[in-house]
Amino acid sequence: MGRWWPRGLRPRLLAGFALVTVLGSLAATWAITESAGEALVASNQRRISETVSGQIGAVTHEVSHPPDQAALDRLRDSVGTDTLVVFEDLRSVDGTETDLITDGLREAVRAGDRVVTQRVVDADRPWLLVGAPVMITAPDGERTPSGIEVYTVRDLSAVQEEVDALVRAAAVAGAAVLLLATLLALFTARGVLRPVRELRDTARRLAAGDLDARTEPQGVDELAELTVTINEMAESVQGSMESMERMRADARRFAADVSHELRTPLSTLTAVTEVLAASTEDMAEDARESARMAISETQRLVRLVEDLMEVSRFDAGSARLREEEVDMVSAVRDTLRARDRLDQVEIHAPEELPVRVDRRRLDVIVANLVGNALRHGEPPVRVSVFADRTHVNLVVTDGGPGLSEHVVPHVFDRFFKADAARTRTPGSGLGLAIALENARLHDGDLTAGNGDDGGARFVLRLPRASGDIDPGRERGVRG
Structure with a gap:
């Protein structure tokens, strides 16, 4: 039933209207035709019984008692064809349909003093059997059976045709009612579903980001109340979103203002720490340790400010690409060599693989991915570079325990750290977020997950070089 029942609201309304109408029409048709048919048959049965009784009564006074064969024949002729008249061993019969007279009818006639009827069906045709005893009336008015029994058979086909015509008329009327109910259902469904469709369209616009979408309430029914509620919800969401934005x-x-303001004092502080680093050998052990800590924290603060400024450029839409033809394999090796990590990483790559990228931003991506694997994973750390028909792919894996399920969705969140206890790690918590933004700036993507061996697996996909990219073209990040 669930598989065949329509799923849409409009089809369900129409199907419900049609089902109720059909059931009601069938019930009403059945009741009307049964009642009318029974009344029609009963009326004809009563008319036939009265006619037969009158025909018998018209000649009863002419019949002597006991009757002879001629008297029985005269009585039979007065009743009509398909009639049987019986008196003891005498019989007068006319017609072949008298074979339909049943023993039950005869017993009822012999046991009573009135006309008896019975309906039977033979060869799909309805028949009415009528039986009546001929009564003798004494001078004092007492009536006694004469022993003469009259039986006649009447064809009810004409009555049945009238009943069938009545059924057909009821069926036509039911079909008309069904059509009218369908039209009414369409009209009602249109009126009911129009506000629902408007609410659906408004919800879709809200889901697509159009926070100004509203639906004008119509009427004072439950749908109007729902419309008002949804409008109030949309206003609340719009206010919250605007506030959040x-x-x-x-x-x-x-963050951008603070980072910008910190650049100048940090530049000065960096110069001071460089001088301090050059003179640590002449310091006492405690002073030397304090100086090294100050130098390390200053360098960390400088990296944090640089990352914040880079993130602010992404947020402001001012980040630009300076694309050039680059050998992907050589660029990866240069990134690892510049950070003294060539001997810590296994590289699996072809001899060369040209691609158009911003070399500086590619360096940032690779450095962040490899640095993350070395800091938080375990050896061996592998970098694989390969190409398919449309993209160049760089995959960084490690032999560590991998990323837990609750970490994967937040790997690229800003300032996210999988282990809350590692609050003093060298990273700023922005490296992977910056790597993802740089990948998207190239119309590429960066994804995180776990490899087949259980370690973390980061995949960078960048579009391959195409002839429609002009050399040296600058491209801003898309908002």
């Missing part, structure tokens, strides 16, 4: 914009602007 203002807060995010303020936070981004604050």
